[in-house]
Amino acid sequence: MAKEFDIPVLPTYLEIPELKEGIMDGEGPFKSAQEFQKPLGFPGEKIDNWQQVAIDKMGELKSKYRSVQVFLDSCVKCGACTDKCHYFLGSSDPKNMPVARQDLFRSVYRRHFTFAGKYFPKLVGAKELDDDMLDDWYNYFHQCSQCRRCSVFCPYGIDTAEISMAAREVLDAVGIGQKYCNQILGKALTIGNNLGLPEPALRDTLLDLEEEIEEETGVAIKYPLDQKGAEILLITPSADFFAEPHIDGLIGYGKVFHQDGVSWTLSSYASEGANFGMFIGSYDIMRKAALRIRKAALDLEVSRVMVGECGHAWRVAYSFWNTLSGVGAGATDEFGQKLQDQLDHRYPQPQHIIEYTHDLIQRGKLTFDKSANDDRTVTFHDSCNVARATNMGGIPGGQFILPRDVIKAVCNNYVDMERSTIKESTFCCGGGGGLLTDDLMEIRTKGAIPRMQALKAVERDNGVNTLTAICAICKSQFSKVLPKFDFDPYMIVSVHQLVSEAIIMDKPQTDTDDATSAETAET
Amino acid sequence: MGVFNSSTIEFESNMSVISIFFTALFYISLIVFLVGMARKIYQFWITPAPLKIPTAPTSLTQTGVVMRMMREVALFESLFKSNKWIWLFGWLFHAGLLLVLIRHMRYFWPGDLPEIFLLTQPFKYAAFAMVLGLFGLMLRRIFVERIRYISAPSDYLMLIMLLIIGISGAVMTFTSNHTDVIMVKEFASGLVSFNWANLPTEVHFLVHIFLVFVLMAIFPISKLLHVPGIFFSPTRNQVDDARSKRHISSWALKQEQEHATRLEQALGKDE
Ligand code: SF4
Ligand code: SF4
Numbered sequence: 001m002a003k004e005f006d007i008p009v010l011p012t013y014l015e016i017p018e019l020k021e022g023i024m025d026g027e028g029p030f031k032s033a034q035e036f037q038k039p040l041g042f043p044g045e046k047i048d049n050w051q052q053v054a055i056d057k058m059g060e061l062k063s064k065y066r067s068v069q070v071f072l073d074s075c076v077k078c079g080a081c082t083d084k085c086h087y088f089l090g091s092s093d094p095k096n097m098p099v100a101r102q103d104l105f106r107s108v109y110r111r112h113f114t115f116a117g118k119y120f121p122k123l124v125g126a127k128e129l130d131d132d133m134l135d136d137w138y139n140y141f142h143q144c145s146q147c148r149r150c151s152v153f154c155p156y157g158i159d160t161a162e163i164s165m166a167a168r169e170v171l172d173a174v175g176i177g178q179k180y181c182n183q184i185l186g187k188a189l190t191i192g193n194n195l196g197l198p199e200p201a202l203r204d205t206l207l208d209l210e211e212e213i214e215e216e217t218g219v220a221i222k223y224p225l226d227q228k229g230a231e232i233l234l235i236t237p238s239a240d241f242f243a244e245p246h247i248d249g250l251i252g253y254g255k256v257f258h259q260d261g262v263s264w265t266l267s268s269y270a271s272e273g274a275n276f277g278m279f280i281g282s283y284d285i286m287r288k289a290a291l292r293i294r295k296a297a298l299d300l301e302v303s304r305v306m307v308g309e310c311g312h313a314w315r316v317a318y319s320f321w322n323t324l325s326g327v328g329a330g331a332t333d334e335f336g337q338k339l340q341d342q343l344d345h346r347y348p349q350p351q352h353i354i355e356y357t358h359d360l361i362q363r364g365k366l367t368f369d370k371s372a373n374d375d376r377t378v379t380f381h382d383s384c385n386v387a388r389a390t391n392m393g394g395i396p397g398g399q400f401i402l403p404r405d406v407i408k409a410v411c412n413n414y415v416d417m418e419r420s421t422i423k424e425s426t427f428c429c430g431g432g433g434g435l436l437t438d439d440l441m442e443i444r445t446k447g448a449i450p451r452m453q454a455l456k457a458v459e460r461d462n463g464v465n466t467l468t469a470i471c472a473i474c475k476s477q478f479s480k481v482l483p484k485f486d487f488d489p490y491m492i493v494s495v496h497q498l499v500s501e502a503i504i505m506d507k508p509q510t511d512t513d514d515a516t517s518a519e520t521a522e523t
Numbered sequence: 524m525g526v527f528n529s530s531t532i533e534f535e536s537n538m539s540v541i542s543i544f545f546t547a548l549f550y551i552s553l554i555v556f557l558v559g560m561a562r563k564i565y566q567f568w569i570t571p572a573p574l575k576i577p578t579a580p581t582s583l584t585q586t587g588v589v590m591r592m593m594r595e596v597a598l599f600e601s602l603f604k605s606n607k608w609i610w611l612f613g614w615l616f617h618a619g620l621l622l623v624l625i626r627h628m629r630y631f632w633p634g635d636l637p638e639i640f641l642l643t644q645p646f647k648y649a650a651f652a653m654v655l656g657l658f659g660l661m662l663r664r665i666f667v668e669r670i671r672y673i674s675a676p677s678d679y680l681m682l683i684m685l686l687i688i689g690i691s692g693a694v695m696t697f698t699s700n701h702t703d704v705i706m707v708k709e710f711a712s713g714l715v716s717f718n719w720a721n722l723p724t725e726v727h728f729l730v731h732i733f734l735v736f737v738l739m740a741i742f743p744i745s746k747l748l749h750v751p752g753i754f755f756s757p758t759r760n761q762v763d764d765a766r767s768k769r770h771i772s773s774w775a776l777k778q779e780q781e782h783a784t785r786l787e788q789a790l791g792k793d794e
Pocket of ligand 2: 084085086087096097098101143144145146147148149150151159160161164
């Protein structure tokens, strides 16, 4: 069971804590069971010859991933990364220092794969992979949100996320999976989304949403599902369909599409933007999930693929889709070209919803009443995966510029948090990388401290009362942890919720159906 | 040098045991270094990077990546962002070492040194920067709790070796304990031109070159691999252009073409 813990008091200034060894020791998150392991091709429980299998798997991974091989060899233990991880800063556990986390893996690598580690293990800190080490792996590699903040600050760019993905892959290979991720993956790969929401339920939800919006605004905004021949296929995290505050973002997307008059659709087959295959480090599973999207795009004959507000989804889409499934441009192989022939290359493929809205704003296609957001003083939380692993708009730093531009176009009061806690140096919300589960509440809470502290400062100094983000995990995590630090849990909103509140809906110029319904609404 | 140096046998008989030992050690270390580094670089080279993982601030063009890499290598840009003290000591050490190494060329160069190297003559004091940097790094390793926690004995040992090398070198340059520079030159250039000669036998000189040769030998099996490593680091050397160019590794392509992943058997073929 998740143990009880005291909610830490927020410091006025973020200080580097003294080490408290073993403070976050534990059994880690709930372990996955047979029923979730098997469908993913992993052993159902810890296998007998786990040691050998694990070492072989390490050997395989380091020969398949240059990152793993180079990062394991190159660390000089300079210590520059030791104070960069929010989980260390929040928990004081030395094993949460990025280099110490890597060393859990590296010490075994040294023991089994290097000359020095084989013959002089004590000298170079090489260690055997025994039960204790394996437990440490499971525990501490699930206290890493793969946020890559450490990578920004390492002189060799060593990315602990790559190591933690590799370690989780090894763990899965010996039958020790994490329940949260693997259960969700099962749903995503069979039903099409992380919530396990089948097509009829999704259709109902969207119809309800349409009704609700029409009642509220008088405009008939559509949420098309499986509409063949639509121009845009929207891939968004399934949290957007259901939970607060996500759904208000979805309302915002719908209003923007409506104003633009573009035809768009969701897919019931690929109704999930999130791709937990990345969290567990599996290329194959990540690809499997990505292929559902390709199939949906082909079946629905869309010419654009767009991604909603989700951090790691955007990383997978922006950085990996072109590799995994060919959603992108510039293919030289036969299958990629076939897919890409269908896509409209006047637009970036895939495109982020923020890029889309930003472009419409630039071209003057949207009008706003910014005063609708005048009760808010807004700040923006750069989500790790968007900030450190993607781009927007094809301009350097576009992933920082575009969301802020959009926010500033729809509200009057905007303040940034302290520079060392935003943009490429942003602090993780504390719940990313497959950690967004109640059994990890302690590390999630402690890991949120650096972000909470920066937020407290702008709340105090600038009266910030609204925190915006473009990531479903961030939004869920903040809703949970904000009240623990005396913030209003409802202060976290989608960027497109702000858009939704300020956008002025008028008669669309292109769609006659909607024009009629707008008229009816007037009478 | 022997009088009958046209004959190898006579020549060797004129060398002291200690000179033969160091001569042999040099070649062994050199071979270990070259073979080890070649194998390691080959390994880095052939290991594919299957996914695009550059870390922000990324470069959108190849030129940008080259510039970024140059800033990392010459100025330690990321380290500067990260920690000013480690940056200062680390950079002093590396810059000092580089200048010292260039100045050592004059020993190995058979005959007169090309004039270009004379430019580094004024940088005689680089050894101080090097030693100072090393001291700083050592103090941090001992006294900063976080760094002490992550240090293995080899991390201290490496610093100690470098410190001894630096200090013994400085002692020879700046104190009255000079070695016979002519002899050093004959020995060192002899190693390069296979014209072996005796070496001076002052202890600090022997310790100096012994540790240098050992360091050379352990280069490919230690953390000194950060030197080639930085150039192969995917988070630093990749162009951020994933959307416009398909990036695919050989194994992924093969797997894709065979359509036979473990998963497809488990979850059914792609429809
Ligand atoms: S900053 Fe990089 S090289 Fe330095 S200790 Fe951390 S991972 Fe190792
Ligand atoms: S990737 Fe993020 S969570 Fe993981 S060690 Fe690095 S800073 Fe910490």
